[in-house]
Amino acid sequence: MPIGDSIPLIGIRWDDVLFVALAATLLVSALLVVTLRDIIRCGLALIASFASLAGIYVLLGNPLVAATQVLVYIGAISVLVLFAIMLTQTKNAPARLVFQTQTLAAAVAAVVIAVVITATVLATTWPSAGQRLWTSTTDVAHLLFHDYVLPFEVVSVLLTAAVIGGVYLARREISKDGENR
C-alpha cells in the first residue's frame, strides 16, 4: 500500500520529518564526537554521524553519493579510526583531561563560524536554485568516465600513493640488534 506525501491528519510532509530527524541525529552525534571523554565512544558516535549524513544524501536525491558514503566512510574510514584508537590507547590517557587549555577560545571561534555561516546563508537568495532534483546515477557515470576521466585516474594514483605512504609511515622499524622499536 503506497503511503502519501504527507502524514495523514497532521499534514506534515514525510520529507520534512525525515530531514529533521536526520539533521538532529547528525548534529547530536557530531557534538558527542567532539565532547565525549571516552575516545572509543567518540569513534562510535562518528559512525552514527556518517550514517545520518548518508540518509541526508538520499533525501537530496543522490543515491550514488549516499552509497559511497556508507561504503567508504562507515565501511573503511571508521574501521581505520577505531583501529588507530585501539593501537594508541594508553592506560592513563582517557581518565585525564580531554580538552586543551584553549577550549574556551575554540568554543567562541566555533560559535562565531556557525553564526557567520548561518547569517550569510539566510541573507543570500540563490537565484539559480530551483526545486530539488533527483540525480540519475547513469548521468553521473557518463560524466565521470567522459569529462572527468583524468581526475578519476589521478585520484586512483593518489590512493595508491596514500596506501604505500601509510604503510611506510606506520611500519615497525627494526633496529640493528633486531629488536622492535
Added chain:
Amino acid sequence: MSGSLDSYLVLSGLLFAIGTFGFLARRNAISMLMSIELMLNAVNLTVVAFGAFVPALKTHAAVIALLVIAVAAAEATVGLALVMAIYRNRKTPLVDEYDSMSE
C-alpha cells in the same frame, strides 16, 4: 523545510563549526583527525546540496563529491599512519605532549 537549499546549508555550517571546535579543543591527535572528517563531511554536504538544487550543477556535484570522498580517504590513511608513527616514538597520542621542538 527539506525542500529549501537554506536548511541544508545551515546544517552543513553547523556541522563545520562543530568540527572546528573539536579540532581546536581536543588533546588527542585521533580526535583531531575525527573532527577533520566532520569538517570534510560538512563541505561535501554543501556540494551535494548545491547539486540537488541548481540544475546546471546536478551531475557535476555528484562527481566532485565522489572525488572529495576518495581524497578524504587518502587523507585519513596518511594522517592516522602519522599518528601511529609519532605514538611509537613518544608513547602518547596527546598533541600537547609533542613538545620536543620547544625544549
